[in-house]
Amino acid sequence: MGSTGHxxxxxxxxxxxxxxxxxxxxxxxxxxxxxYRSYEAQVDVAERKGLYKNGGLAAVPGTSDHGWGMAVDLSLDGKAQTWMREHAGEYGFTEDTLVNRGTGGTTADRDGPLTSGGGPPIEGVQGPTDGPGRQYAAAGL
Known part of the structure; x- marks a missing residue:
């Protein structure tokens, strides 16, 4: 994507x-x-952060939307998060969180640093020490 390297x-x-x-x-x-994350990179994330099914932050390698180039983790301050929640859908993106996925988490997860899927399990690599952020997945493109 442009000069970002992503x-x-x-x-x-x-x-x-x-x-x-x-x-x-x-x-x-x-x-x-x-x-985008290669299969090998997803294996690394799963090894470092653990799998969802075991309480970790990663999808089983081969099941992540990152591997299809359809998920992006974003660095967002409060103003940007509010903007994203209001406008992401206009661009075909949905917020991926435990709460939005309906598979766990609490409403507090929406405002914390941990993020995860919106369909099949999708990892959110924003961990507690990684700072604020959110994962958004391309939907309806």
């Missing part, structure tokens, strides 16, 4: 580029912390 599926990359420009036009900064 990669996504082409339609998702195009929409994310538009989303970031739209946010910037509103005075909001949306940063990218992670995007």
């Amino acid at each position: 990669r996504l599926w082409a339609p998702a990359a195009e929409k994310l580029t538009q989303l970031i420009a739209g946010a910037a036009a509103d005075g909001v900064t949306v940063g990218i912390t992670d995007s």
Whole structure:
């Protein structure tokens, strides 16, 4: 994606580029912390952060939307998170959290650093020491 070094599926990359420009036009900064991840990289994440089914933060390798280039982890301050919740859908993205997935978590998870899927299990690599952020997945593109 441009000069960021991040990669996504082409339609998702195009929409994310538009989303970031739209946010910037509103005075909001949306940063990218992670995007496409190879199978090998997913194996590494699963080994370091553990699998969802064991209370960890990673999907089983081969099941992550990151591996399809359809998920992106974002660095968002409070203003950016509010903007994303209001506008992400306009660009074809949905917030991926335990609460939104309906598979666990509490409403407190929506405002904390931990993020995860929105369909089949999708890892959120924003851990407690990684700072604030959210995972968004391309939906309806």
